Amino acid sequence: MKKTSIPCPSPLTQLYRQEVGDYPKFFKMDVLSRLGFLLTERLVGTDENRFQPREDRAVLVFSREGSIANDRHYAESMKDFPSPSLFVYTLPNIVAGEIAIRNKYAGETSAFVMEKYDEEAIFALVKEAFQDPVTQSAVVIWADCPSDTLWDARGWLVDREEL
């Protein structure tokens, strides 16, 4: 099982430039999506045939606060004019979509909100995802991001055999 994390604080755009560099959509993303994106790049960056479309990899994201950091920015924009580009990221599952779009994953994607970081509960839900016979591996993200400058971000790449 591969594991990674992004300490807080970290310069995310600098990390993007050092570790990725070829996906300018990164700059449109909110902090939650940036964290999920960067974690996933580290987990799957060395995959063979990486951008071949595949259905056998699930993307499961977990957090406590969902998209609240960006929700606040969007709510602020409502005082003037609601911003469509901010509204897009007011959904906690958009990060799963961003990861799937980048990597051409057409498998299961899911997002869960839970009361606190609980590795046992997270992996119980990961195990459920493997009940689907199609799923062979999963990108698992815990990205909790109460504000743009405060987060807890960890990622795992889990193979079916490892559970």
Place this chain on the structure above:
Amino acid sequence: MSGRICISGSGVVSAVGIGKQESLKALLEGRRGLSAPRYLNTVHKNLPIGEVPLSNGELKKRLGLPENETIPRTSLLAMLSAREALQEAGMPGGRKAFISGTTVGEMDIKERSYLGEGNPAEGPQGCGSSSNRAADYLGGFSLVTSPSTACSSAANSLILGSLLLQSGEFDVVVAGGSECMSRFHLNGFHSLMIVDPEPCRPFDATRQGLNLGEGAAYLVLETEEHALSRGVKPLAYLDGWGNACDAYHQTASSEEGEGAYLAMTKALSMAGLRPSDIDYINAHGTGTPNNDASESRALFRVFGEKMPPVSSTKGFTGHTTSASGSIEAVFCLLALREGFIPGNPGFQTPFEGGVVPQEQSVPAPGLSHVLCNAFGFGGNDTSLILSRAL
């Protein structure tokens, strides 16, 4: 995997009614629930929306809750419909989980504090807190969780609930979703320019977008074995499900409807059914130009020219976002049990490449298998198959 999943109770609230009986009547009579905002305090006075026709005060009264307590509307709608479902199921005991999809959560309260209108003490409690509040009211759940995958949340709750039952960890799962209207998401959908200023027209050539709606619905799920052991006859079965990612765009669907196609084919294969076994499709059918074109393409890829009757019931309820998957699953259950195909209000003229939906509700005794689609932003696409209990 083991244990066929059955439905032993259901409950629903939406703009077309409180409970299954009112909903059924509205669907059969073709009565739409869309109107100008009555309860939502919004500047968009002319946008049609689908509000549940009760104020928060009236909802609390029905639930026997104190008038002065601040409770998210999402929780109130959840309590009312989950209570109906549990009562129909005979108030089952055992190890129970409450799986409640939502995205708006308690935003109706939160946004007041964001906009400087409310008491700051009513500030953020977390997206899942509205589910916890409802679960506390209903009582007896050892697990409460809130899948939040935008407009497929409630459908995914039904999948998660079924998996939890098959894992043997729980005896009974109450699964579905709840979503109330908020300025936050009405403004957001409006800013994406996908809200129709007129009543929505899913699958019509002149469609311009969706109308938002609110509501909640829950199914009581258990294994068939468990239901029979406590002397309860299944109302229907949840025999197939599929979730797939469109992996195309955050808020738009791909031209080929790849995610929708994969979700439907997965559900069929799991249920061991052929496309020709499906007797009715409750489409996601939001009324946006993009969704209806993409979903039509996916439907033709799966069903070819032998298309079963299709309809979108969003012309009745509006698009109830995170609750739509379970609200429409309850409509599918009603269709199976009462023998009718719900109509697709708002449709007049087909578009090129579009499915031609069932316009009016019509009697259709003996439906065996129905398919229900719910697709969400993030490309999160889910299909469910409900089968008749003999």
